[in-house]
Amino acid sequence: MMVLDKILNNISAIQVVGNTQAIEINKISIDSRDVDPKSIFIAIKGYKLDGHKFISQAVSNGAAAVILEEDERGINQLLKLNGVVKILVANSRKTLASLSNSFYDFPSRKLNLIGITGTKGKTTTSYYIKNILENSGRPSGVIGTNKNMIGQKIIDTKLTTPEAHVINKLMNDMVKQQCNDCIMEVSSHSLELSRVDELDFNVGVFTNITSDHLDFHSTFNNYLAAKKIFFDNLKSNAQIVYNKDDANYSALLNDTVANKISYSVTSDADLRLKNIEYDLNGTSFLLCHNSQDYEVNTGLIGKFNAYNSTAAIGASISSGISIEKAIEGIYSTPQVPGRFEVLSSGDKKIIIDYSHTVDSLKQALEAVKYIVKDERPIYTVFGCGGDRDKTKRPLMGKVAGELSNYAYVTSDNPRTEDPFEIIKDIESGMGSENYKSIEDRELAIKSAIEDSENNAVILIAGKGHENYQEINGVRNHFSDKEVAQKYM
Numbered sequence: 001m002m003v004l005d006k007i008l009n010n011i012s013a014i015q016v017v018g019n020t021q022a023i024e025i026n027k028i029s030i031d032s033r034d035v036d037p038k039s040i041f042i043a044i045k046g047y048k049l050d051g052h053k054f055i056s057q058a059v060s061n062g063a064a065a066v067i068l069e070e071d072e073r074g075i076n077q078l079l080k081l082n083g084v085v086k087i088l089v090a091n092s093r094k095t096l097a098s099l100s101n102s103f104y105d106f107p108s109r110k111l112n113l114i115g116i117t118g119t120k121g122k123t124t125t126s127y128y129i130k131n132i133l134e135n136s137g138r139p140s141g142v143i144g145t146n147k148n149m150i151g152q153k154i155i156d157t158k159l160t161t162p163e164a165h166v167i168n169k170l171m172n173d174m175v176k177q178q179c180n181d182c183i184m185e186v187s188s189h190s191l192e193l194s195r196v197d198e199l200d201f202n203v204g205v206f207t208n209i210t211s212d213h214l215d216f217h218s219t220f221n222n223y224l225a226a227k228k229i230f231f232d233n234l235k236s237n238a239q240i241v242y243n244k245d246d247a248n249y250s251a252l253l254n255d256t257v258a259n260k261i262s263y264s265v266t267s268d269a270d271l272r273l274k275n276i277e278y279d280l281n282g283t284s285f286l287l288c289h290n291s292q293d294y295e296v297n298t299g300l301i302g303k304f305n306a307y308n309s310t311a312a313i314g315a316s317i318s319s320g321i322s323i324e325k326a327i328e329g330i331y332s333t334p335q336v337p338g339r340f341e342v343l344s345s346g347d348k349k350i351i352i353d354y355s356h357t358v359d360s361l362k363q364a365l366e367a368v369k370y371i372v373k374d375e376r377p378i379y380t381v382f383g384c385g386g387d388r389d390k391t392k393r394p395l396m397g398k399v400a401g402e403l404s405n406y407a408y409v410t411s412d413n414p415r416t417e418d419p420f421e422i423i424k425d426i427e428s429g430m431g432s433e434n435y436k437s438i439e440d441r442e443l444a445i446k447s448a449i450e451d452s453e454n455n456a457v458i459l460i461a462g463k464g465h466e467n468y469q470e471i472n473g474v475r476n477h478f479s480d481k482e483v484a485q486k487y488m
Helices: 004-010 051-060 073-081 092-103 122-135 164-176 188-192 220-232 249-253 303-318 323-332 358-372 392-403 419-427 441-451 480-487
Strands: 015-017 027-029 039-042 065-068 085-088 112-117 140-143 148-150 153-155 181-185 203-206 239-243 259-264 271-279 282-289 292-298 341-345 348-353 378-382 406-409 435-437 457-461 468-471 474-477
Touching (some): 015 073, 027 092, 039 051, 051 065, 051 073, 073 085, 112 220, 112 303, 122 140, 122 323, 140 164, 148 164, 164 181, 188 220, 203 220, 203 303, 220 249, 239 249, 239 303, 259 303, 271 358, 292 303, 292 323, 303 323, 303 358, 341 480, 348 358, 348 480, 358 378, 358 392, 392 406, 392 419, 406 419, 419 435, 441 457, 441 480, 457 480
Parallel strands (some): 027 039, 065 085, 112 181, 112 203, 203 239, 239 259, 259 271, 348 457, 378 457
Antiparallel strands (some): 015 085, 140 148, 148 153, 271 282, 282 292, 341 348, 468 474
16 A cells, blocks of 8 residues: 555656545556555556546546546546546556556566567466576566466466556565566567566567567567567666577667677577477477587477577576576476477377467478478368458468368457458468368367377467457357367
């Protein structure tokens, strides 16, 4: 609990109306339904809903103060009549970040905060880093796609990077639980929407960048610019661990003042990967650092996991862990749910993977082809999400058609779109007849398992760890892994 006047010292307000010294605040909320007495409600202009339309409900639920962008006469009268402090600002989202940092006493300054950004590999890299740090005796928290964690306590999440007040509360709880480190996946949405403003990152990791989220950013250049925000804002004594094999690394890092550590397969780098080999049991490679070669082994599969593990080693070294201890942590990192997760049914192998972009699907199928070496047939079950970038649908169809012996085009999370229209978009790029479209995702998975050869490898792509399917705005329980196990 904090006096409102003290909280407001860290924000820039255009106008404050009301006695801020007499009000104590114990909660920050952007959801009017979640407001109670001693709450401060922040009206955010979203892409679907405008929080300003819910100010009256927040007041009715007892809000002590309201932060808003629109100076509207009717709202002013409502706030005055109910004795609610009015705080007018230029940008509610940026104010939410500043206010949250202040309210929770700047928890990011009390943690070794590691931010991971990129199109692919964020979740796996975060799992690697957490395991390395905790095996080194450093309790850590995670804020990410699969789940949030404080030590071993799991907290469900719906966003890769939550809103600013949720982030700061999570980190404050980590501090209270005596965590030393926080590993955070930093999404392009969170950067564009100011969710991570004013956080004190010690380490930034860049995994890779390919076209994604164009439904939100419109163009790849906009997407790139959103990612660049993260590196531009790092302090001069922060460390950046970056993938030198990604063609866009220079554009992302050209204005940063932070120190840099590179990793690469193809060129000289601070961490050089060599002799990468993998099969259905795991991945091994040599890692050259300071002119010395180290053998690295991980149970996670694929060239991309050699990259992810190296990024994690770089971040761990930057956090004061020895390379030997980091490599031990890589070896003991368990399977990440839904990330190239292998299930076995006799000789038949089923792979559950979150690949839901053109490049991630291509990399997953290329990894399968490398493993089977044309000795096993490859089946792919996949779809595309609704209300998202439509341009990738035919491209994903093309990749699946070219790299699979047979593909099943099905529904993913159609959200508010007609799933059959999404499937039509995918079919337009298939380019061959080696596929079947089955809208029912469970039936598509069942068909792939039951109709494929005994030695087949089946990639079920798109949903990975997700345990729901969203149809017409409603989430129903659905797990690719559970369905696959049902028919194995």
